[in-house]
Amino acid sequence: MGKIIVSENVTLDGVGQDPTGEEGFDRGGWFTRISDADRAAWAEVEQAEAMAAAALLLGRHSHDWFATRWADRTGAWADRLNALPKYVVSTTLDEPRWANSTALPPTEVAKLKDTMDGDIVVYASRQLVHTLFEQDLVDEVRLMVFPFVLGAGDRVFGEAAGSMRLVEARRIGADLTFLTYRTVRF
Structure with missing residues (x-):
């Protein structure tokens, strides 16, 4: 059985919106404001x-x-990302653009998790992350926390509710923090 891991870059206040400033969010671009050493x-x-x-x-x-x-x-890094199997959760996509990508209806994610071995990593994809939490499919959350408070913006977890157990916390570079949590199921 696979393990679904949500891996996100977030600000201190949990915002994941527009890290590179390309979406037009007035507080976007926070990812680009770290030092070269931290990057x-x-x-x-x-x-x-x-x-x-x-x-x-x-x-x-x-x-x-x-x-x-x-x-x-x-x-x-690029060779690995390009070679990995990629599953794109969508009801409208027929032909994914990236090599080794397969369109997957939302109803098939649990089946994918049941049939795969290893880590199934979710990057970005806030709407998908919300759905995965709602369906209790997330096993682990990895957060790279950037030292900014935006005060507004779309948060990674939305209205998802759940309980997590801290597995690891470590400093990355001078100003970033990497947190790993596992889902606690009751």
Whole structure:
């Protein structure tokens, strides 16, 4: 059985919206405001996560965003992301653009989890993350916390309710924090 891992970049107040400033959110671009050293430390963690993943699970918009940025890149991290099986949860997508991608109806996510072995990592995809929490399909949450308070914006967890147990907390670079939580099921 696979393990669904939500892996997100968030601000201190839990906002995941518009990290690169491309969506037009007036408080977006917070990801770009970290130091080069912190960005390098962040990249090490993200690359290690990709190397350990069995598959990616993405919403349609996140799939499109990643496909336009990673499909033509090379190097160990890019090669791994491009080679990984990717499942795009969508009711309208017929032909995913990124190599090794398969469109998956939302009703099939639980079946995917049951039939796969290893980590199924979810990047970005806030709407999908909300749905996964509502369906009690999330096993682990990994948060890279950026040292900014935006005071507004879409939060990663929305109105999801649940209980988590802290597994790991560590400093990444000078100003980032990496938190790992496991879902507690009662």
